[in-house]
Structure formats: structure tokens, C-alpha cells
Amino acid sequence: xxxxxxxxxxxxxxxxxxxKNLYINGEKNGFEFKVQLAYYRxxxxxxIDLLEVYLDGEKMPxxxxxxxxxxxxxxxxxxxxxxxxxxSQVEQAKIRVIKKGGVEKGEHELELKLMMRVxxxxxxxxxNFMPLDSGEKVTVNVAE
Amino acid sequence: MSNVKLGATLFCYGTxxxxxxxxxxxCVKQAALAGASGYEIVATxxxxxxxxxxxxxxGKVHALKEKYGxxxxxxxxxxxxxxxxxxxxxxxxxxxxxxIDLKAANKLGCKVMRVQYMMSPEAFERLAPYAxxxxxxxxxxxHNPETPGSPCMQKYLEVIxxxxxxxxxxxxxxxFLAIHPNRPQWLKALEAGVKEEHLELAARLRREGxxxxxxxxxxxxxxxxxxxxxxLAGMFGFVQFHDEKDLPELLQELKDILxxxxxxxxxxxxxxxxxxxxxxxxxxxxxxxVEEGFDGYLICEYEDELYCGGTExxxxxxxxxxxVLGIQ
Numbered sequence: 172x173x174x175x176x177x178x179x180x181x182x183x184x185x186x187x188x189x190x191k192n193l194y195i196n197g198e199k200n201g202f203e204f205k206v207q208l209a210y211y212r213x214x215x216x217x218x219i220d221l222l223e224v225y226l227d228g229e230k231m232p233x234x235x236x237x238x239x240x241x242x243x244x245x246x247x248x249x250x251x252x253x254x255x256x257x258x259s260q261v262e263q264a265k266i267r268v269i270k271k272g273g274v275e276k277g278e279h280e281l282e283l284k285l286m287m288r289v290x291x292x293x294x295x296x297x298x299n300f301m302p303l304d305s306g307e308k309v310t311v312n313v314a315e
Numbered sequence: 316m317s318n319v320k321l322g323a324t325l326f327c328y329g330t331x332x333x334x335x336x337x338x339x340x341x342c343v344k345q346a347a348l349a350g351a352s353g354y355e356i357v358a359t360x361x362x363x364x365x366x367x368x369x370x371x372x373x374g375k376v377h378a379l380k381e382k383y384g385x386x387x388x389x390x391x392x393x394x395x396x397x398x399x400x401x402x403x404x405x406x407x408x409x410x411x412x413x414x415i416d417l418k419a420a421n422k423l424g425c426k427v428m429r430v431q432y433m434m435s436p437e438a439f440e441r442l443a444p445y446a447x448x449x450x451x452x453x454x455x456x457x458h459n460p461e462t463p464g465s466p467c468m469q470k471y472l473e474v475i476x477x478x479x480x481x482x483x484x485x486x487x488x489x490x491f492l493a494i495h496p497n498r499p500q501w502l503k504a505l506e507a508g509v510k511e512e513h514l515e516l517a518a519r520l521r522r523e524g525x526x527x528x529x530x531x532x533x534x535x536x537x538x539x540x541x542x543x544x545x546x547l548a549g550m551f552g553f554v555q556f557h558d559e560k561d562l563p564e565l566l567q568e569l570k571d572i573l574x575x576x577x578x579x580x581x582x583x584x585x586x587x588x589x590x591x592x593x594x595x596x597x598x599x600x601x602x603x604x605v606e607e608g609f610d611g612y613l614i615c616e617y618e619d620e621l622y623c624g625g626t627e628x629x630x631x632x633x634x635x636x637x638x639v640l641g642i643q
Contacts, residue, residue, distance in 0.1 A: 179622075180329060180330045180333035180334065180619075180622060181333045181334045181335075182334075207333075211326070211329045211333065211357075211360060212357060212359040212360040212393065213359050213360065213365060214359075215395070215398050217398055217399055217400055218395075218397075218398055218400075220400065251400050254398060254399060257359075257365050257366070259363060259365065260332075260333060260360060261332065261333070261335070262363075288397050288398075288400075289397075290393075290395035290396060290397035290398040291393050291394055291395055291396065291397070291431050291433050292397075293396065293397065293433065297403070298397065298401070298402055298403055300397035
């Protein structure tokens with residue numbers, strides 16, 4: 172992979188304790204977790220170049236993933252257009268994934284791929300900005 | 316008698332803030348405890364309602380000023396030219412966003428705004444009449460690896476001189492006056508298993524002015540651990556340093572733009588217990604501010620490459636500055 176900046180000021184990007192099953196009509200049908208931006212400042216959501224969620228190595232379909240900040244829950248494709256929605260560095264975003272049957276009790280490997288542009292650090296001609304890797308891969312535990 | 320006022324940017328406490336160890340109030344309190352008489356706020360970092368200042372946040376800022384005796388004196392703007400995914404913002408758009416920043420700075424009572432050179436000299440020129448209306452002086456930040464004499468900065472100087480506007484100027488960051496390798500990166504490289512002799516070789520090659528590619532090849536030929544790459548990239552990048560013999564020339568560059576400077580950033584990365592900055596020669600820089608009659612804020616700015624938090628180093632930097640400036 173090409174070079175990308177890492178700045179994990181807070182060692183925990185995915186808040187492991189926030190991981191839990193998501194219920195639809197009373198049944199486990201997905202999961203959710205919270206994530207903090209791994210940088211010293213906040214960003215407009217339009218700075219997000221890539222957001223993907225993997226559970227136990229399996230990529231979740233993009234249409235089943237949403238990103239919530241400032242009380243707004245957005246499908247991933249809209250992040251690109253969210254030029255007025257600002258993600259403060261100390262506000263945790265909530266990511267929800269619809270997955271039939273939810274997640275079984277026990278340990279799981281959760282990976283968030285989250286690539287952004289540092290929009291004031293131009294590193295080449297034209298539209299070429301410092302890539303920032305704000306993703307993480309962690310082991311999470313589901314109690315029930 | 317010096318007219319230099321001492322402040323701190325709350326960015327110094329960015330690590331503590333990101334870890335939820337400090338909230339906004341604690342950052343202000345710590346800046347006051349360190350000895351700051353005013354603070355700079357990085358808008359994208361600490362204004363919850365960014366890009367606007369809510370009445371709620373303004374109320375908090377005022378209450379903290381009552382409580383700790385210090386308020387915001389400078390607004391650090393980010394000029395996010397790359398915030399769209401498909402193209403760069405145009406000059407018109409950059410200008411419009413900077414005017415929103417001016418409103419926020421004015422609401423907070425800041426008289427100075429740090430502007431990044433993502434804003435073109437042409438757009439910067441068009442900012443002047445708006446800056447005047449809001450009574451906020453806008454300074455282009457001169458950040459390592461740029462120096463005041465860089466061609467890019469000279470273009471802004473040309474605009475400042477031609478317009479004669481007292482609202483357009485600079486915010487020099489003293490990181491550009493580094494004459495020794497960045498201490499945190501050096502320490503981290505040693506910790507990662509790099510031998511000191513290889514770091515010294517890299518530093519010598521940097522001083523000799525060889526290219527980064529050639530320096531890389533030579534240290535690898537000498538058998539350096541690949542872990543040296545981060546430190547080496549730093550030596551040629553944002554924390555690069557100059558040969559000590561170039562210092563008089565660099566200080567002259569600073570002197571030349573000081574009359575147009577609204578604020579200075581006293582950058583620091585590492586101070587030992589004797590309050591000496593390892594790479595930036597403050598003992599030689601600060602007397603110049605007094606001699607030249609600089610009348611503005613010197614803002615302490617810690618860049619936390621050790622991820623250890625800025626509380627202690629900010630206190631040391633303030634002690635260093637007071638000592639050299641002869642305050643108290």
C-alpha cells in the first residue's frame with residue numbers, strides 16, 4: 172500500500188466497548204460501533220475517500236453500512252457530497268451495519284477501512300493531498 | 316522594554332484533548348497556568364460548532380476568561396483546498412470560506428487570523444477589504460520547510476507591499492529556524508533500533524545539502540536499519556533543519572518580514588529540564604524580536620511527535636521565552 176499518514180493521538184480509534192448487536196423489529200439483524208477520527212483536527216465528511224467495514228474478514232455490502240454524526244445517519248455514498256457536515260475530532264461517529272441474524276456471542280475481528288484526505292496538505296500538482304489512514308482492525312467481544 | 320506578549324495555542328494540548336484527558340476548559344486552564352496571557356484556537360480542532368461559533372460556545376469562552384483570566388487572541392484557520400473529492404476549491408470558494416472564518420474569529424474577539432498558503436496570493440489579496448470590515452489581521456503562516464525568503468512566500472510579500480494593507484501579513488513559525496535534527500524523531504528512531512551513528516550520518520548528509528534519494532542510498536549502504544526512514548524523511552520534510560552556518564541569513568529573512576508579522580509561532584518539539592529547545596535556537600531568535608520592536612503575540616506551539624502530551628513542555632517553553640526576553 173502507498174504511504175499514508177497515521178496519527179493515533181488516542182490509541183483507541185474503534186471504541187471496542189461500543190460494539191453490539193443491532194436489532195430490527197426485536198431481532199438481531201446487524202451490529203454497530205463508535206469510531207473517533209485519528210487526527211488532531213476535525214474534517215468535513217467529503218474528505219473521506221474510502222469507508223468499508225469487514226467482519227471476520229467478510230466485507231459488508233456498502234448499501235448496508237451507514238455513518239452517523241451530528242444526529243444525521245448517512246449512507247456511505249453520500250459522504251462524498253457532505254461538504255457541509257463536519258466531523259469533530261472528539262465527537263464519535265456511529266457506524267451501523269445491517270446483517271441478517273446479527274453477530275454471534277464471542278470474539279470477532281472487526282476492521283474499519285477509513286481513508287481520508289488531509290485537505291490542506293497538497294503533496295503534488297492538481298488534486299493531490301496527503302492520505303490519512305484513520306482505520307483500525309480490532310478484536311471485539313459480543314456478550315449476547 | 317519588550318512589547319512581546321506571550322501566548323499559547325491550545326493545540327499544545329492536542330494529545331490530551333484527543334484522549335479526553337482534557338476538555339476545552341482544561342486546555343484553557345493549562346495555558347493560563349503555563350503563563351499565557353492569551354491563547355490561539357485551531358478552529359477545526361476545538362470549535363464544536365465549526366465553522367460557526369455558536370452562542371453556547373461563545374458563552375463558555377467568556378466564562379473561562381472570567382475564571383482563568385485569558386481569552387482567545389488568535390484564530391488559526393485551515394484553508395481546506397482539497398475538501399471536495401473531485402477537484403480543488405477555486406479562488407472564489409477559498410475566499411468565501413475564509414470570510415466565514417473571519418466571522419468566527421471576529422465573534423470570538425480575535426484580532427489575528429492564521430491563514431495557510433493553500434489560499435493563493437490572488438485570493439489573499441481579495442481577503443483584505445473583508446478583513447478590514449471585521450478588524451481581523453490575516454497572516455500567512457510561514458512553516459518549515461518554507462522560509463520567509465522562499466519564492467512562494469515572496470509572492471505574498473509582493474501582495475502585502477503592493478496593497479499596503481495593514482490587514483495582510485505573515486505569521487512566521489520558528490520551526491523554519493531549526494538548525495539541529497528533530498529530537499523526538501531521533502529518539503523514536505533509536506528506540507526502533509536505529510544506530511546513532513547512522514542517524515548522525517543522515518544528519519551530516521542533510522547538512523551537506525545532498526538530495527533525500529542520495530542520503531537514503533548512503534545510509535542504507537552504511538547498513539542502517541530501515542526504521543531510519545521516518546527520521547530521514549523528517550530531516551528533508553516538515554521538520555527539516557539547516558546548517559548552523561546558515562542561521563544569520565535565516566534570521567535576516569525573519570527580520571525582513573517582521574514588520575509585516577502579526578504574530579509569531581514559537582514552535583517547539585523537545586525541551587530538556589534546563590528548558591533548552593533541542594533543535595531551534597531560541598536564545599538567538601528572541602532577542603531579534605525585542606531589537607526589532609515586535610509588538611504582538613509570541614504563541615507557544617508544541618508539536619507532539621512523542622504523543623506524550625504538551626503540558627510539561629509548554630511550561631518549559633514559557634520559562635525559556637521569559638528568560639531570554641527578560642520578562643519577570
